[in-house]
Amino acid sequence: MSGYYFHLAIRCLRGNVALTVLIIAAVGVGIGATMTVFTVLLALSGDPIPAKSSQLFAPQIDVWGPAARRPGANADPRLPDMLTYGDAVALMQAHAATRQAAMYGISQIILPPGREPIPSGGRATYRDFFAMFQVPFHSGAPWSAQDETAHRNVIVLGAKLAAKLFPAGDAVGQEVTMEAGAFRVVGVIEPWNPQPAFYDPSGSAFFRNEEFFLPFTVAIEHRIPGGWLSCHSSPGSDWAGRLKSSCVWIQFWAELPDAAAVRAYRQYLSNYAADQRRSGRFGWPPSVQLSNVRQWLQIEHVVPDEVRINALLALGFLLVCLVNAVGLMLARFAGRSGAYAIRRALGASRLDIFLQCMVETALVGALGGGLGLMLTALGLIGQRATLHYTSADSSRLTHLDTSIMTLTLIVAIGATFLAGLYPAWRAARSPIGWQLKEQ
Amino acid sequence: MEILPILSALRRNKVGATLVALQIALTLAVVANALSIIQNHWSNMRRPSGMDEENIFTLQNHWVGQPENLRASIEADMAALRGIPGVVDAAATNAYPLLGGGMGWRISTKPDMRDGPSASTTLYLQTAHGLDAMGLKLLGGRWFRAAEIGEWGMNLKASPSAVLTLALASKLFPTGNPLGQVIYLVGIDSPVQVIGVVDRAQAAAPAPAFGDPRTEYSTFLPFQFVNNGLAYVVRTRPGQLLAAMRATPDRLSRITRQRVIDLLGPFSETRTRAYRIQKAESRLLGAVVGLLLAITAFGTLGLTMYWVSQRRRHIGLRRALGARRADILRYFHSENLLIAGTGVLLGVAGGLGANLWMAAHLGTARMSPAYIGTGAVMVLVLSQLAVIWPAFRAASIPASLAARGL
Secondary structure, three states: OOHHHHHHHHHHHHHHHHHHHHHHHHHHHHHHHHHEEEEHHHHHOOOOOOOOOOOOOEEEEEOHHHHHHHHHHOOOOOOOEEOHHHHHHHHHHHHOOOOEEEEEEEEEOOOOOOOOEEEEEEEEEEOOOHOOOOOOEEOOOOOOOOHHHOOOOEEOOHHHHHHHHHOOOOOOOEEEEOOOOOOOEEEOOOOOOOOOOOOOOOOOOOOOOOOOEHHHHHHHHHHOOOOOOEEEOOOOHHHHHHHHHOEEEEEEEEOOOOHHHHHHHHHHHHHHHHHHHOOOOOOOOOOOOEHHHHHHHHHHHOOOHHHHHHHHHHHHHHHHHHHHHHHHHHHHHHHHHHHHHHHHHOOHHHHHHHHHHHHHHHHHHHHHHHHHHHHHHHHHHHHEEEEEEEHHHHHHHOOHHHHHHHHHHHHHHHHHHHHHHHHHHHHHHEEEEEHHHHO | OOOHHHHHHHOOOOOHHHHHHHHHHHHHHHHHHHHHHHHHHHHHOOOOOOHHHHHEEEEEEEEOOOOOOOOHHHHHHHHHHHHHHEEEEEEEEEOOOOOOOOEEEEEEOOOOHHHEEEEEEEEEEEEEHHHHHHHOEEEEOOOOHHHHHHEEEEOOOOOEEEEHHHHHHHOOOOOOOOOOHHHHEEEEEEEEEEEEEEEOOOOOOOOOOOOHHHHHHHEEEEEEEEOEEEEEEEEEEOHHHHHHHHHHHHHHHOOOOOEEEEEEEHHHHHHHHHOOHHHHHHHHHHHHHHHHHHHHHHHHHHHHHHHHHHHHHHHHHHHOOOHHHHHHHHHHHHHHHHHHHHHHHHHHHHHHHHHHHHHHHHHOOOOOOOHHHHHHHHHHHHHHHHHHHHHHHHHHHOOOOHHHHH
């Protein structure tokens, strides 16, 4: 029976081409616009590390006291979102979590022999970083714990920088010279670029590219400054002063596999802050916070409000297109009420008419969805062009993957289905006799 | 206008009329809000930086390996840049408007932010050359003298004096003359004297999408920023920017090749970079508005065509009873005006409501009534345009049709 309806639907669609094109265009454009914005929103608010987002935690410590959060001062009402160097080192040494890594973003100029210097951005961190954030390795491995304690000059290269520096072959074991000195390559990672880059609240969460990794201890020893420093008192006048100051500039992440570990770590943090108060460093009741990745993205307000607003507008847009489709479908079915009346008179039930209308609606939805898909792809290309996403790995922001494609089609068919319900119901309910008389 | 016959005809087609009105209301609400957001982005993108933008180019300089004497290297670079024909002045600084990043600080009129007005500001470290190199407009007081310029290495130092933007000066000293007054940088308790006020200098961070008065809270301090990694700001005489900019890499590498010059370009490129996301969004929203209007217009057209075809006999009857073609045309246009007008009323309410909600929850700017007004007129005109063809078709229905049906 449904094959027959399908056949009928195609015949009907071809019957009034202008109206058919109009409905399909309305559905397609609505879907296209909505899904373009929605894809960007999804990419921005997506879980950057779904497998572990509930096990990775960022601690915060109230190092500046309530005075820095005085409401009248219009200062940031939150706890500082990074740690001081001193606290980061203390938390590293306590080793209270399964895995932990202090880190900060750095930049260095790489000096390949006989070639132009390459300015690049990287990260100083501990070896647990790689396991904790599931960074895939192309070759080699993270540096060892011994490398860390012995402050050895070792480096892990990002995929692109490795290809640039050693186009011939494996980079592991080679030497990379940069401003801070010569470093031995111990590993090369696969392209890795979680969106958003949740682990570092400084700078942009979406335009970051880690081209290399150095041991934290080595970077500190070479006095490689971070790009970001947030202070409520003087950061001192030299490197040693900076390390002792109350400025925050180090990020810290801990892996806590279960609720018990989280409780224990929270307890440890409270104890640590209480100790700091006892020792006279804090003149205020100690306050700490421990947030997992999702909570952290909330705290950091990673998804810009503009994107939410665009999503609202796009939703409004979809609504207009659907109302439009309801109207046009109503016109379409009503225009064919004579034919339905004849079918009813020949013995078709109301349900049959309703089903026939719905099959036609679904067909329109599928066609509109196809159009919408093409428009979404176009819209994303447009977005990418204006945003200058040139490199392949940062294009994830505006990438059309299969899940989005499926979602687009589902939304299209679902939405037209909803839009078709009332017109189909109306068509099925129209009286037979009156319509036939009019013929 | 024959309102009563239209109303009684509409009563028999409640659903269709409601759908059109609803669609027009939604369209208006979305279009007005989108236009308001686009306008907001545009005014951000065009907000003057306070610098002589037409004649400024900038670059980031980074020496490979720390030079022996950083301060002397900076001075040598500046001397070389000032020697390029057409260059008015050059300065090396930590940041300039719209560069992004920058040094943020809280300042207050009282030590420790107690009681006095305070504000978050961008700190620009500038030398005696800063005023000319950036082409700022000094409103009162004076700029820094060469003898006052200190050295700022890795960290913050006490500053004897400062120049503020007008916006910041008015925030800190709402009444009275800011010149000669004292401000404090939080964390450094020594007083800083305000010696000058410039008209405008935007913060290093581009204006956020939605209203933030801090965008023009900038403070200049008399320091040479001594750091490997500096922003060079070069101002040229009108018309000589490109030539001077092209000569720059060569002139600098004559001093030493051990450097990386990045982001060399006219200031307009900095502006483009700073607002690329807002620009992309404006385009997306613009496309959405255009498509939405088109969809609504075609939707109205389609539905009116259908109504006309439903009422062919009714129209034929009217023609037979003496109605002129103009009467039929007027009938459909009036009917559309009635429906669209109802939709517009709903849309004005809905659009303003949505705007208020977004302003409260998402911090967008309040929409000016002009946008909803413009949107309303646009939608009304468009829907009138959309019925021209169906009304014309209706008017060409022959009177004989009525007779045939009877």
